[in-house]
Amino acid sequence: MKFAQQRGISKDLLALRMLTWVREHAWLRAAYRIIPKSLRSQVRQSLTDVSGSNASFKRTPAWDKVPPVRSHDEIHASAGEHGNAGVNIYAYFRGQFGLAEGARLYTQALLDEGYPVALHDIELDIPHGFDDRTMEGRFAPDAPHEIHLLFVNPDYLDEAMDKVGRGKFDHGYVMACWFWELERIPEAWLPALERVDEVIVASTFIEKGFEQITAKPIFKLPIPVGEAEDSGLSRADFGLRPGAFVFLSTFDFNSSVERKNPFAALEAFRAAFPPERRDVQLLVKSSNGHRYPEMLLRLLSAAAADPRIVIRDEIIERRHLHALQRCVDAYVSLHRAEGFGLGMAESMRLGKPVVATGWSGNTEFMSDQDSCLVGYRLLPLAQDQYPFWEGQRWAEPDIAQAAGYMRRLVDEPEYAAAVGARAAARVRQTLSPHAVATRLASRLDQIRLGRDGSHPPGGARDVKAGRLAPDR
Numbered sequence: 001m002k003f004a005q006q007r008g009i010s011k012d013l014l015a016l017r018m019l020t021w022v023r024e025h026a027w028l029r030a031a032y033r034i035i036p037k038s039l040r041s042q043v044r045q046s047l048t049d050v051s052g053s054n055a056s057f058k059r060t061p062a063w064d065k066v067p068p069v070r071s072h073d074e075i076h077a078s079a080g081e082h083g084n085a086g087v088n089i090y091a092y093f094r095g096q097f098g099l100a101e102g103a104r105l106y107t108q109a110l111l112d113e114g115y116p117v118a119l120h121d122i123e124l125d126i127p128h129g130f131d132d133r134t135m136e137g138r139f140a141p142d143a144p145h146e147i148h149l150l151f152v153n154p155d156y157l158d159e160a161m162d163k164v165g166r167g168k169f170d171h172g173y174v175m176a177c178w179f180w181e182l183e184r185i186p187e188a189w190l191p192a193l194e195r196v197d198e199v200i201v202a203s204t205f206i207e208k209g210f211e212q213i214t215a216k217p218i219f220k221l222p223i224p225v226g227e228a229e230d231s232g233l234s235r236a237d238f239g240l241r242p243g244a245f246v247f248l249s250t251f252d253f254n255s256s257v258e259r260k261n262p263f264a265a266l267e268a269f270r271a272a273f274p275p276e277r278r279d280v281q282l283l284v285k286s287s288n289g290h291r292y293p294e295m296l297l298r299l300l301s302a303a304a305a306d307p308r309i310v311i312r313d314e315i316i317e318r319r320h321l322h323a324l325q326r327c328v329d330a331y332v333s334l335h336r337a338e339g340f341g342l343g344m345a346e347s348m349r350l351g352k353p354v355v356a357t358g359w360s361g362n363t364e365f366m367s368d369q370d371s372c373l374v375g376y377r378l379l380p381l382a383q384d385q386y387p388f389w390e391g392q393r394w395a396e397p398d399i400a401q402a403a404g405y406m407r408r409l410v411d412e413p414e415y416a417a418a419v420g421a422r423a424a425a426r427v428r429q430t431l432s433p434h435a436v437a438t439r440l441a442s443r444l445d446q447i448r449l450g451r452d453g454s455h456p457p458g459g460a461r462d463v464k465a466g467r468l469a470p471d472r
Contacts, residue, residue, distance in 0.1 A: 154192030
């Protein structure tokens with residue numbers, strides 16, 4: 001260890017290299033397995049704790065000067081032109097993960113349009129952070145409306161309904177906003193599908209999956225992406241290199257490292273820029289790595305040999321994340337599958353060029369004209385790569401093409417600016433909160449009027465489901 005310190009090698013990096021060395025030698029792996037499992041777990045966690053201390057953003061004084069999140073003491077939305085309309089919304093409103101953020105964005109869009117809502121926070125024991133306070137003070141004591149909208153995926157639907165009180169859903173119309181990242185919807189979700197009257201999906205990719213398994217109404221409604229609250233932190237506050245062209249890639253370990261494929265971003269970056277190029281930087285911002293210590297160590301180890309690649313693993317406020325998106329120059333997502341791709345959409349709205357796999361949900365708002373879409377091969381999933389992997393396939397992105405796009409963005413500033421400008425225009429039009437809220441409010445009013453016995457114009461009866469089918 002003294003020798004390592006003399007050579008300028010940190011203890012956590014040395015630990016990473018030692019663990020990598022063990023994994024690369026079969027006889028050492030065999031010896032490692034002899035160690036009791038409980039002790040191995042302690043060793044892995046200790047290494048992760050040490051490494052994690054070097055994987056958080058270094059706080060500058062500006063982090064402490066950010067004002068607290070604005071809270072609201074009560075709901076001020078009035079019925080206005082919507083008469084006696086309204087919807088009860090159930091979601092992980094304090095959650096710090098994709099589904100929770102999507103729920104907040106849909107909800108905020110409705111609130112901004114003055115559509116009446118009654119918000120109910122769901123608290124379940126799931127492996128995520130729950131420190132978001134965006135909707136604090138807006139929660140309602142009851143469920144006064146006849147339409148119920150749940151942002152809870154099928155695997156937790158029963159538990160959520162029990163937590164809220166199943167009796168609330170005995171009367172009224174139950175909608176669920178569900179996300180999925182593969183082509184085929186799991187058969188295990190069918191019982192949950194029986195408990196709802198309609199499914200909201202964020203992309204054509206998810207819609208096609210549900211169309212294969214149900215005749216119930218499916219309402220496609222992209223996630224609204226509007227002006228985001230920004231904490232105001234600067235590049236220096238995030239430790240970004242002055243003058244460098246910075247690529248950002250973000251993911252949540254809970255969302256599957258195999259699917260998010262961050263190692264491909266590292267590979268493409270190295271292929272694009274030889275070691276002597278110091279005018280570039282890649283920041284991989286992850287969260288929940290402590291729940292997957294071996295995979296986090298693998299990611300840190302993969303980046304350790306290149307000082308231009310930075311790994312930061314922690315949950316930060318959405319305002320800080322939005323500031324980070326503003327501070328970088330481009331976004332990279334060489335995913336294997338996406339249900340929607342919120343990080344890409346948010347970056348595009350800011351005018352950042354995005355290099356992304358040209359397959360799955362992100363093509364809802366991306367094209368070759370406004371993005372750097374990367375080609376791919378569709379490959380079958382291997383065992384246990386993802387839940388319900390059997391018979392599924394996903395994309396393997398073309399690393400060489402991704403590297404070419406990354407190099408061009410840096411070397412041709414005019415090209416990068418043009419792609420970013422078209423990206424911003426596309427998202428501001430396609431994912432406009434006003435447009436999304438208007439469509440959702442219209443659908444909710446259509447359901448309400450249909451339940452009152454009228455037949456709203458433009459609505460077709462779904463014979464199999466016996467419900468009003470939404471306009472597509």
